[in-house]
């Protein structure tokens with residue numbers, strides 16, 4: 001293993017005494033991001049005022065950042081654009097896919113999908129009012145339900161609770177054999193595993209940048225559309241910045257060129273500045289190397305926990321090739337146990353009803369950190385340190 005990860009670790013601002021195993025929910029602060037945002041605020045916003053849109057290239061940022069993201073997800077530049085939030089990007093991809101399959105009414109997803117993706121599908125079905133159906137099946141049965149009724153599969157590649165990893169190539173192939181389109185949600189894939197969108201012939205992909213990619217809280221989502229589809233899409237979220245000529249201020253909408261039409265409104269310039277600093281770290285990283293290191297870390301974690309904490313039951317696939325970069329353990333009092341861990345500096349999170357979730361992020365977590373974390377977890381579990389009233393009061397965000 002190269003020492004690239006020692007280098008990347010030094011580029012993050014991690015509080016002393018914290019073992020951060022929650023980069024799958026919110027990545028930590030890249031040290032350079034604070035200065036970058038300050039520079040954009042003072043030198044660009046402060047001094048350039050409105051001329052920053054041209055002079056500082058703010059208007060081109062969503063495409064420029066999309067191009068930098070493209071390498072991490074196996075896309076070519078020009079096919080990814082950044083903006084809005086992931087939920088909005090799900091809406092756009094689903095709306096586009098349904099337009100491309102007007103004779104089909106089924107949206108196929110799995111019961112492990114993240115609720116926001118399902119809620120967006122439900123809302124879109126209501127808005128379209130054309131008799132579409134959201135069909136949810138067990139993740140392991142997905143393949144068998146890809147039939148000629150299906151317009152589009154809406155699948156999150158890595159399950160947010162269990163870390164279970166869907167095989168993008170084989171599902172996409174089956175979908176295409178049945179005349180269906182595929183949308184891949186990469187929320188827990190981008191920056192976590194190797195993704196090859198172009199090789200897998202994915203039709204659409206969407207994701208967020210504040211999880212493994214470390215863009216910062218509320219940093220924007222992204223969307224990929226396969227180049228052979230984009231020109232046939234008439235966006236329903238037809239905002240002015242997806243228009244062919246926004247500054248012509250014409251009254252009628254005309255979709256922009258290529259992926260530009262998936263833009264909606266004004267780019268979040270400050271958030272993009274922070275994301276750019278995060279991508280400077282990613283520029284050093286080879287995704288195959290990252291994946292190998294992520295597997296080494298999660299395997300070590302599982303072995304140590306199973307050795308020391310028999311009361312915790314593995315909730316993730318045991319085979320690392322069937323798992324993303326996070327590990328779940330079931331424990332009845334998982335919420336209280338996680339609060340006790342957080343108080344001792346091991347930060348993971350809890351997902352109802354009983355899942356304790358830990359993310360492994362080689363950019364700033366190494367084997368020594370994993371060993372230190374498992375020692376603390378063993379202490380909390382073996383000595384029932386979680387069994388205190390204060391740890392059982394649920395906060396708004398778990």
Ligand SMILES: *Cc1c(COP(=O)(O)O)cnc(C)c1O
Pocket residue numbers: 085086087088113114116117156160185187188208221
């Ligand atoms: C994190 C996550 C979201 C969150 O969407 P936002 O619009 O960014 O809040 C949506 N879908 C999946 C699969 C996620 O993991």
